[in-house]
Amino acid sequence: MNQESEGKQFLNSVHHYYDQAARHTNLDSGILEQIKICNSVYKVNFPVEVDGKVVVYEGIRAQHSHHKLPTKGGIRYSMHVDEDEVIALATLMTFKCALVDVPFGGAKGGVKINPRTTPVEVLEKVTRRYASELIKKNLIGPGVDVPAPDYGTGSREMAWIADTYHTFKHGETNALGSVTGKPVGQGGIRGRTEATGLGIFYGLREALQDTEILNQLGISPGLSGKRMIVQGLGNVGYHATHFCQQEGVIIIGIAEREGGIFNKDGIDLEAAFLHRKNTGSILDFPDATNIANSLDLLAYECDILLPAALENQIDHRNAATIQAKIIAEGANGPITQEGEKILLQKGIFIIPDLYLNAGGVTVSYFEWLKNLSNVRFGRMGKRAEEASLRRIVDTIEQHTGHTISAKERQMLIHGADEVDLVRSGLEDTMILAYHEIRDVMHRNPGINDLRTAAFFDAIQKISVSYLSLGIFP
Template identity: 65%
Template sequence: MSDHLEQGKKFLDTVLHYYDKAAEHTGLSKGLLERIRHCNSVYKVTFPVEVDGEIHNIEGIRAQHSMHKLPTKGGIRYSMEVSEDEVKALATLMTFKCAVVNVPFGGAKGGVKINPHIASEEMLEKVTRRFATELIKKNLIGPAVDVPAPDYGTGGREMGWIADTYMTFKFGDTNAQGCVTGKPVGIGGIRGRTEATGLGVFFGLREFFKFEEDTKKLGLSTGLRGKTVIIQGFGNVGYHSAKFLAEEGAKIIGIAEYDGGIYDENGLNIEAVDKHRRQTKSITKFPGATDIPDSKSMLTMACDILVPAALENQITVENASEIKAKVVAEAANGPVTMRAEEILLEKGITIIPDLYLNAGGVTVSYFEWLKNLQNVRFGRMGKRADEKSFDRIIGSVEELTGKTLDPAVRADITHGSDEEDIVRSGLEDTMILAYHEMRDALIAKPELGDLRTAAFYISIKKISLSYEMLGIFP
């Protein structure tokens, strides 16, 4: 078995192990648990694309894990490492991720075997549009059926191509823009989507560090200020996680990337690192920082919080015993294997699980989908009315007190919520409530043992309730 196929199988086995571990505590029937566990359908297609007179045969996969809620939802990744097991594992995670943050979607995922780093823009566009066409042919995409989003190797550009292809086939459908999320704002995207996953990671960590009884067990104080952080992966999720954590006062002492890492015990300036990366195409050789050629070794460096924000299977049985972080915050999908998790938990390390912590992306994708169905920008109807109301209140206070607010302060207080404000507020509320549900479940049933099992437990319970209310399993 080739390495990437073996990695995909290991990833799927890990996800199903976590599911089985939680399912034992639910008291649900074996048949219902089997129904929730298994992937509903997998579609594999090989399609030809001609570029510069040469025909390339491309493999695409779309997996729909659960249809207890519609549409199903999940990203499309572009990588030569894509495999059926990997896509099924990611689709399975999406089902429980949506449930844990109360987003009413079933789980899905897609993958296309292509290297986005070396393929030309023409090649990427033709592959994207053709894959979208193949999905349309089988009714595997649509605002009420299955809604893709960006993932590793894709972004707003590819989502725009998918949306345009779908709208060409579905001309006149006013909901057609909702066939995909993560689009550029100009074609139905939503403000706040770019930073959503990283911001969700920040909100989740901030919530964890509010509880003294939890942080005290780790020998840490409450709050993020002063906590040392190492981040693996400086893409969209890693960058925004680092940015928001640093703004809260955390100290980002290390960043690991595929071509090397950088370390500074005094803390890295995240904006300066990002500027350096954009100028040099690498984070290495950053002024004032120490280069770490073997970036994966940074996972075992001393820190308070380790944020794996790259790919799956990064913390394994080979390096888990060397992890020195007090908290492992899974910004990536499946970065800790099941055997590695056992080692980390035995060491007393807290794992904040992926199906909760990186759910900011799908949460804001849900908001984008709602925006597309409503065909109106969030905040458009109420922003000015709110500002006038706030202005009248401030005016009354000034009149009663005989004092006048500074114009800048007044403008800040009377500011009406625009789309980005509303999106961030909705994401913050989602992450706070979901964390409390997860933590409360662990307190009520201490035998669950850890946050991941608690997250799977409450997700399984919610999905089983959906089946019951649908009348499928009375």
Template identity: 45%
Template sequence: MPNDIPPPPPVSFQQSVARMVDRALDYVKLEPGADRAIKTCNAILQVTFPLKIRGEVRTFTGWRAVHSTHRLPAKGGLRFSPSIDQDSTEALAALMTYKCAIVDIPFGGSKGGLCIDPEQYSRDEMELITRRFARELARRGFLSPATNVPAPDVGTGQREMAWILDTYKNLYPEDINYVGCVTGKPVELGGMPGRLDATGRGIHYALREFFRHPDAVAEAGLSGDLKDKRIIIQGLGNVGYHAAKLLQEEDGARIIAIIERDGALVHEAGLNVEEVHQYMQRTGGVQGFPGVEWVEPGTMALERDCDILIPAALEGVIHTGNAERIRAPLIIEAANGPITFEADEILRARGTVILPDIYANAGGVVVSYFEWIRNLSHMRFGRLERRLDEMRGQHIVSALELMSGEQSPDWLRASLLRGADELDLVRSGLDDAMRVAFQEIERMRQTHDRAMDYRTAAYAVAISRISGASLDLGAY
């Protein structure tokens, strides 16, 4: 009987990524066997180490995967989560390879994780665990400014990167580029201004670029610009918070729902993102936020009517169980892998436009690249030319006033006399990277008469670049 046939087993995260790559391979001509070489993870390190904590010996397990070394160093975040495993580590490393290729950053792809719940440990305990993990990675060649450079991810931040940096420096004091062994560091330790909000800002820039293309906007069944667009944010962590805040404050979008672990806030007139964020800082969740509708479980709010849905938490939140009920005409993936392969198939068949993770959330690695370059050059951006730019601006103002016989308006004078600082340059570079990458994806779609969805086109762009680099190197 057909009803007696068991359903197929769920596709793993790694298999989901591989199937998305396979879809793009139909459009890209490769050497025989090159597809397998591109999809296969180059190396995976598993480490298990004991530490004495609270009077007992506890054992911790972590991974660092290197998907591709067609360019070095391999780059990717370091995640501290009880749900991390080898499969997800390899899948995330693959996404990093494709992500770097799409935004044309000269890195290979890597990812790492430690199976731990950071909330269960004190600050001093987390420092002890992080430093030991860093030593395990460094001694095996999986931590170095030349070969493998971690960055913050879920459960980690500037604090953890500072501990890793200091651990590497003590192990290899002769490495004059030791500061570049991690990115996402505190600014005082060689970090880059603008790195903290880079991924969320990249989401903002990606949406702005999308709305500069009227045909793309019409394809999603939308019109106009971002003003008053009704947006649902899933996850108000670092990425979701900055994306939502920028969209609200700079473009006038309405954040009608915010989904968190303890439920969802819904308010059709628009939630104040900063107020919700401050409330979460005080209480640890969104439950009890006054004056708005409360929805539990929060994932139900994914299915509400809106213009743009931004999943900005963990992978697999949109799956076969809810994909049919997702009503957003446009989804932009701020998290890695928030839509499973099967759900992606369902949404594509329904005409939902999806801006994929390997493009949309690349802002973090773009600014990490700037930070790494800054660390290796040992000089902050703009140091040589800022005052020269200000002097040239003064000459322009003087020339205008001399020719017109009138004094320049204050706003014009201030604009021309101000030289770009490091943060200005970082944001300019990030904006350019997100714009150019979207245009490359659009060109790939145009080449195939727009028959490709954005995810397939993005993978096709990435595969073409990786394959070309590998061929030039004689890798196959």
């Protein structure tokens, strides 16, 4: 199967999930069609000089929905970027933002380039030129469309885009809000790096307290002791697994591009991550069995399977072999519509990407707010909060005649700083969104899976936005 058809397959899956949820609404067909379609796609080919020669690169930016502005979505660098894939990802962003009450429309971008083999100086040229093309067309900006990192990009590329935007829009006080995922020293926010992975952890933790679901699966509450296999040890997969392991999850398998490793007694994530960093491969990790084809590892028995790599990893060809009780979609679209039918028939509980990996855009929203306000979260209140708590502790000590240790005192009087506030906001968002989805399932007997419930909830929220704008009678 070629990459173009994979992108089309991904888009078809997203539309299938949308249609499946839309059938349960009472909305006018025209409204449903407007919510479904992608509003605009911009494709550009631009030249960059590389080693004295001109190389032409292809860039895409899709803005799926303008029911709220700005639109929001990452930029991915990959040789497999194509229009259908970018539209599918932009579509997911629209519903993801609506689901977690982040006031953005959905967007996505991509450049056809291999970030692993391209020199840094060339990556910078390409990034700045791509950003320039978008800026000249007024396609990005703090009130228009706000990019973020995605597969193949990170804070470095976002800093280049922010700097390029500021060059074009010199003197604009909100210029840093033109892109999120920046380094902290350049307008970024503490907690953004691990946000998507931490959001996955919060979502999984909440699902593992849902006794109704757990009774159906025959597993006990809580993350501790659960066996997990993760696919993809990039930013999302690493951080999600890191927080899960801290909570007592046993990581028994790690799948990567070069293969996978397995140990039924558990794998030390930090040691495996360091091993791959030092050797360039996850293979040959001490006390673990090599798995030549990493996709084979997805079929191993476990409590939780976390696909955190790319889309279309579980389809009609391998879905029947999956033995996990819970699939937590860390990546966007890792399960095809044909694959999902088989998994649901097997009684596997799927926590959908639409909800589970929304941590990234949630914290991106916090960063955007920070940039617009031009002040660090916690800056004005942290010391005042600590002073108040200190007075309370002092008063209790005086009245009881007992003193506490310096460590205990510091823990009790600690005022919330930026990362504390960011993580608190993210945790609250993920908890509330999970219970909203479950409420949809309880109110609608015909909706029997979380993905359909999530799309249904998002569609209802978006429709309210359209109707309130007076676009429809």
